[in-house]
Amino acid sequence: MELILTLGIALVIIILVMLFFTFVPVGLWITAFFSGVKVKISTLIGMRLRRVVPNRIVSPMIKATKAGLDINIDELEAHYLAGGNVNTLVDALIAAQRANIPLVFERAAAIDLAGRNVLEAVQVSVNPKVIETPQIAAVAKDGIEVVARARVTVRANIERLVGGAGEETIIARVGEGIVTTVGSSETHKMVLENPDSISKTVLGKGLDSGTAFEILSIDIADVDVGRNIGAKLQMEQAEADKKIAQAKAEERRAMAVAKEQEMIAEVQSMRAKLVEAEAQVPLALAEALKKGNLGVMDYYNMKNILADTDMRNSISKMTDDEKKQI
Missing domain, CATH: 3.30.479.30 (Band 7 domain)
Known part of the structure; x- marks a missing residue:
């Protein structure tokens, strides 16, 4: 019974130790310690609780320390939580230091958070881009x-x-x-x-x-x-002018046709009125004869005058050869 209890306690202890080493990155702390980076175990545990991957903070911190950069681990963690790329940021700071480019952590972090590749920017600053x-x-x-x-x-x-x-x-x-x-x-x-x-x-x-x-x-x-x-525009302008001239000519032709139709209609109207007036002449003559306003001789004299007028009109329309034959 005691053996079973001892084995149970040992198993619990082993499980607790495994959970401890799983949750607490002791190996990472040891690596940081021997790399000259002073980071507390409590800080690493706090990163776990804040849902921060410790390796993504400590590894760049080791790289920065070896390069001689003065960076606080809290600044790197804050930049990580803000959505920045910590590894690229540290690489950019190291490249800027090697190239004697004045680039402080705050400005590099602002560039990275603005969506620009800060490492590429430093590289383009050193090696111009075409x-x-x-x-x-x-x-x-x-x-x-x-x-x-x-x-x-x-x-x-x-x-x-x-x-x-x-x-x-x-x-x-x-x-x-x-x-x-x-x-x-x-x-x-x-x-x-x-x-x-x-x-x-x-x-x-x-x-x-x-x-x-x-x-x-x-x-x-x-x-x-x-x-x-230039030539193309002139050709297009000439073509446009041609179409405008054609349109205006068509408009004038249409107006002339309309005017002609209007005059024809007016002439036909006048002829209709003339025919109507001529139709009233026999009635007027009959009425005049009936009332005694016109005598029979006056009527015949008028007919003779009309006949003479028609004859003169016919003669005036004849050619010279026809006149000679008469």
């Missing part, structure tokens, strides 16, 4: 399109990494500068003969203002002649 723009089309004053492509050499500006614009802004500003420079050239030949004039003009505009980079140089990698935009 940004290649896409093909940018611009039109000179003579109407010829020029297609250019530039390579922009930039260096990261540590002081402006937080709040500074990125590569997209640099590319957009360089493209705008190229378009402006080519557009102010009298001919496209001037651009082809002196492509360095583009880079000099664009570089002098201070395009890196408000960005996270410092522009070191702008080199025109390629310049090609594109389309004749």
Whole structure:
């Protein structure tokens, strides 16, 4: 019975020891101790309770201590809890120290929490980066399109990494500068003969203002002649003018047709009124004869006058040969 009790107690002790070494990273504490990093066991237990992985704090702390950086372990833990990348942060601080770049922990932490890769920023600050723009089309004053492509050499500006614009802004500003420079050239030949004039003009505009980079140089990698935009625009304008003229001519024709139809309708109306008036003449004559206002001789004299008038009209319409035959 005592043997069973002893075995039970030993088993409980073994389980407690295993749980202790599982929960408390003693091995990590030993590694830190022999690496010169002073960290308490209670601090490691506190990290466990705060749901912080001790290895992700202690390992970078060992690396920083060996590199001679003065960093507090509480600062690293706070940065980890804020969502930062502690290992990258420490690597960036070590790289900045080796390159004699003034970078303090607070600024590096701010850069990392801002979503930028602080280690890459330090590397670009030491080793400038080349940004290649896409093909940018611009039109000179003579109407010829020029297609250019530039390579922009930039260096990261540590002081402006937080709040500074990125590569997209640099590319957009360089493209705008190229378009402006080519557009102010009298001919496209001037651009082809002196492509360095583009880079000099664009570089002098201070395009890196408000960005996270410092522009070191702008080199025109390629310049090609594109389309004749001026001639194309003139052709399109001529075609548009032609369509406008055709539309106006069609409008005038339609107005003339409408006017003609209006005049025809008016003539037909007048003829209808004339026919109606002529139809009233026999009735008026009959009424005059009936009332004695017109005598029979007067009627015949009138008929003779009308017949004579018709004859004269017929003679006036005859040709000279027909008149001779008469």
